[in-house]
Amino acid sequence: MTPAQRARLDIREKRHTGSTRGLAPGYVQCNLAAVPQALAFEFLLYCQRNSRACPVLEVCDPGSAEPRQLAPGADLRTDLPKYSVYENGRGREVTDVRALWRKDLVAFLIGSGITFDAALERAGVPTDRYRWVLNSKLPTVPAGRFRGAMVVTMRWLTPGQAIAATQVSSRFPHNHGAPIHIGDPAAIGADLERPLFGGAVPAVPAGMVPVFWACGVTPQAAALAAGVDFMIAHAPAHGFVTDLEADKFCTP
Amino acid sequence: MTPAQRARLDIREKRHTGSTRGLAPGYVQCNLAAVPQALAFEFLLYCQRNSRACPVLEVCDPGSAEPRQLAPGADLRTDLPKYSVYENGRGREVTDVRALWRKDLVAFLIGSGITFDAALERAGVPTDRYRWVLNSKLPTVPAGRFRGAMVVTMRWLTPGQAIAATQVSSRFPHNHGAPIHIGDPAAIGADLERPLFGGAVPAVPAGMVPVFWACGVTPQAAALAAGVDFMIAHAPAHGFVTDLEADKFCTP
Numbered sequence: 001m002t003p004a005q006r007a008r009l010d011i012r013e014k015r016h017t018g019s020t021r022g023l024a025p026g027y028v029q030c031n032l033a034a035v036p037q038a039l040a041f042e043f044l045l046y047c048q049r050n051s052r053a054c055p056v057l058e059v060c061d062p063g064s065a066e067p068r069q070l071a072p073g074a075d076l077r078t079d080l081p082k083y084s085v086y087e088n089g090r091g092r093e094v095t096d097v098r099a100l101w102r103k104d105l106v107a108f109l110i111g112s113g114i115t116f117d118a119a120l121e122r123a124g125v126p127t128d129r130y131r132w133v134l135n136s137k138l139p140t141v142p143a144g145r146f147r148g149a150m151v152v153t154m155r156w157l158t159p160g161q162a163i164a165a166t167q168v169s170s171r172f173p174h175n176h177g178a179p180i181h182i183g184d185p186a187a188i189g190a191d192l193e194r195p196l197f198g199g200a201v202p203a204v205p206a207g208m209v210p211v212f213w214a215c216g217v218t219p220q221a222a223a224l225a226a227g228v229d230f231m232i233a234h235a236p237a238h239g240f241v242t243d244l245e246a247d248k249f250c251t252p
Numbered sequence: 253m254t255p256a257q258r259a260r261l262d263i264r265e266k267r268h269t270g271s272t273r274g275l276a277p278g279y280v281q282c283n284l285a286a287v288p289q290a291l292a293f294e295f296l297l298y299c300q301r302n303s304r305a306c307p308v309l310e311v312c313d314p315g316s317a318e319p320r321q322l323a324p325g326a327d328l329r330t331d332l333p334k335y336s337v338y339e340n341g342r343g344r345e346v347t348d349v350r351a352l353w354r355k356d357l358v359a360f361l362i363g364s365g366i367t368f369d370a371a372l373e374r375a376g377v378p379t380d381r382y383r384w385v386l387n388s389k390l391p392t393v394p395a396g397r398f399r400g401a402m403v404v405t406m407r408w409l410t411p412g413q414a415i416a417a418t419q420v421s422s423r424f425p426h427n428h429g430a431p432i433h434i435g436d437p438a439a440i441g442a443d444l445e446r447p448l449f450g451g452a453v454p455a456v457p458a459g460m461v462p463v464f465w466a467c468g469v470t471p472q473a474a475a476l477a478a479g480v481d482f483m484i485a486h487a488p489a490h491g492f493v494t495d496l497e498a499d500k501f502c503t504p
Contacts, residue, residue, distance in 0.1 A: 041293040044300065048308050049321070056300050069301070069393070141321070173425050 003027065007241045008071070008079045017081050017095065019237040022128070025118035028175070028244040030057055030067075030109035031216035032076060032083070034232040035223070037062045040106040042144030046222060047108065049141040053150050053218035055174045057242075060107040067109055070242040076109075077101050082235035084220060089227040091220075093235050100232060110216045111175035112239045113153055115246050116168060123164045130156035130208070132198030133215055133236045137189025138180070140218065145226035151217040152180070152190060154201075156208040165211060171250045181212040188212060197236035255279065259493045260323070260331045269333050269347065271489040274380070277370035280427065280496040282309055282361040283468035284328060284335070286484040287475070289314045292358040294396030298474060299360065301393040305402050305470035307426045309494075312359040319361055322494040328361075329353050334487035336472060341479040343472075345487050352484060362468045363427035364491045365405055367498050368420060375416045382408035382460070384450030385467055385488045389441025390432070392470065397478035403469040404432065404442060406453075408460040417463060423502045433464040440464065449488035 001009070007024040010016040020029055035043050040062075047054035058070050065076040077098045084091050085100060094100075117127040131153065138150040153176075157165055162182060170178040181188050190210075192201045196217060204210060216234075223231045234240065253261070259276040262268040272281055287295050292314070299306035310322045317328040329350045336343050337352060346352075369379040383405065390402040405428075409417055414434060422430040433440050442462075444453045448469060456462060468486075475483045486492065 041296065044293065044296050045311055048296070048300075048311055059297055059300055 002243065004071070004241045004243050008074055011081050012075070012078045014095075020081060020239045020241060021114055021117065021237055024241045026246055028057070028070070028242045028246050028249050029112040029114045029239040030070065030242055031112050031239055032080060032107065032109060032232065032234040033219050033223070034076070034105040034107040035228060036102070036230055037104045037106050039145070039228060042146055043108065043219070046143035046146035047110065047219065049143050050218065052176060052180065053140065053214035054216065055111040055176065056108055057111050057174060058109040062106050063103040065101060065107060067107070067242070070109060070244060076107050076240065080234050080238055080240050082238040084233045084235045086220070086223055086228065086231040086233070088229055089224060091224065097232050102230070105232065109240060109242070110219065112216050113169070113176045113213050114237070114239055115175040116172045119168045119171070119246065120165055123168050125157065125161045125165045125168070132201055133196040133217055135191040135194065135196065135221070140222065145228070146219070146222040148222045148225035149189075151196065151215040151221050152188065153213045153215045154185065154190060155211050156204055157211050158208055162209050162211050169213065172246070174249065176214045176216070179211050180214050183209060185210055254495065256323070256493045256495050260326055263333050264327070264330045266347075272333060272491045272493060273366055273369065273489055276493045278498055280309070280322070280494045280498050280501050281364040281366045281491040282322065282494055283364050283491055284332060284359065284361060284484065284486040285471050285475070286328070286357040286359040287480060288354070288482055289356045289358050291397070291480060294398055295360065295471070298395035298398035299362065299471065301395050302470065304428060304432065305392065305466035306468065307363040307428065308360055309363050309426060310361040314358050315355040317353060317359060319359070319494070322361060322496060328359050328492065332486050332490055332492050334490040336485045336487050338472070338475055338480065338483040338485070340481055341476060343476065349484050354482070357484065361492060361494070362471065364468050365421070365428045365465050366489070366491055367427040368424045371420045371423070371498065372417055375420045377409065377413045377417045377420070384453055385448040385469055387443040387446065387448065387473070392474065397480070398471070398474040400474045400477035403448065403467040403473050404440065405465045405467045406437065406442060407463050408456055409463050410460055414461050414463050421465065424498070426501065428466045428468070431463050432466050435461060437462055
């Protein structure tokens with residue numbers, strides 16, 4: 001059994017229930033968004049038009065919860081530790097979606113920035129702290145009903161770490177790639193008051209600089225803005241571990 | 253007027269009628285595939301599943317021939333020098349598709365390898381000869397009715413040029429990226445007998461090695477295999493010049 005298969009089994013059997021950060025390092029992790037088939041073309045188009053935030057790595061066949069290309073045999077209904085379920089514009093978090101899955105759902109797997117954590121660590125960039133998911137005011141390109149502002153990942157880094165992190169993440173264009181902003185959070189309207197993940201944001205320590213990446217939670221915000229009647233997504237930082245090895249997947 | 257706008261105007265007014273290779277160097281060029289809306293989701297899915305061959309850079313709104321993101325004001329019905337039109341599984345080439353455009357067509361712009369010709373030249377790799385478009389036996393991942401083998405671009409390069417070309421093209425993941433094969437054409441079933449573009453293939457000169465890239469003609473082969481009733485595409489090596497500057501678009 002590979003570390004990725006072991007991680008998925010631990011999640012399926014509820015031995016691992018927290019964030020997937022640090023889990024099966026070196027394997028590509030994905031965010032999940034499953035929408036009714038009637039919305040699938042609009043959603044795929046929204047992802048194409050906003051590929052920095054929504055890099056689509058696989059689209060399952062309608063009704064299927066098995067990502068045949070990224071992890072044959074896996075089950076998207078049980079193999080993520082936590083889900084965000086949206087019904088009629090309202091969200092709630094659950095740990096199992098077997099009873100909620102529908103035959104008309106089309107599941108999208110979207111590359112996650114957690115993927116390059118191991119590469120960042122090797123480059124001397126710590127990934128175990130100073131990391132938040134925030135709303136911003138950066139616009140996305142609409143497609144059909146999907147529209148809204150970009151959700152971003154903010155990390156606090158030293159200047160040297162910021163440079164190394166830019167170099168490393170640039171090698172992962174299918175997992176949000178290079179930063180979209182460095183410096184003042186206000187310049188992109190980042191909402192430090194209401195972080196979506198990572199807890200309260202204190203004052204930035206002297207000598208550290210905020211660095212921002214497009215975040216895979218963006219399509220959830222777009223779905224909420226669209227008032228979609230039903231959507232199953234990952235909970236922030238609770239992703240799906242694929243069989244793809246990040247070092248083989250990244251561009252050279 | 254920018255070199256890209258000038259090139260499109262020259263094409264629209266029939267002053268430029270040949271291949272777009274070497275035209276407006278430094279600007280991202282795209283291949284075209286316009287399919288009826290009923291096929292649009294399957295086609296977008298086919299492109300997503302085969303993004304090395306079909307990197308989608310823009311999808312226009314149904315019926316629209318204006319690529320608002322890549323070249324606002326341009327007209328995809330007149331701004332390519334030559335088109336391949338497929339009806340009921342048969343293809344023919346025309347130079348203007350205004351009379352053929354339909355309200356239900358969804359136009360896809362797919363990154364072209366011609367885009368990195370200028371960067372190859374700067375790296376000492378000649379691009380004005382030894383270049384063909386060939387059928388191969390490499391499988392693609394099917395989506396709905398779309399399926400078939402990959403079409404490839406073959407270049408003959410010296411070993412040093414092959415290394416430089418691999419380095420340079422890797423920086424352009426949205427334009428087919430790195431080579432998919434180096435060496436023996438038979439290993440990927442490349443059909444040297446019936447090239448789709450570039451003329452007859454002679455014996456490879458001593459000291460040169462064939463290098464292969466995924467090619468944007470692939471979706472046309474898939475559409476033919478699917479027997480789609482109608483599709484408008486670019487003719488091989490007759491692309492669409494966008495306003496995007498390649499050096500800004502490529503990943504660092």
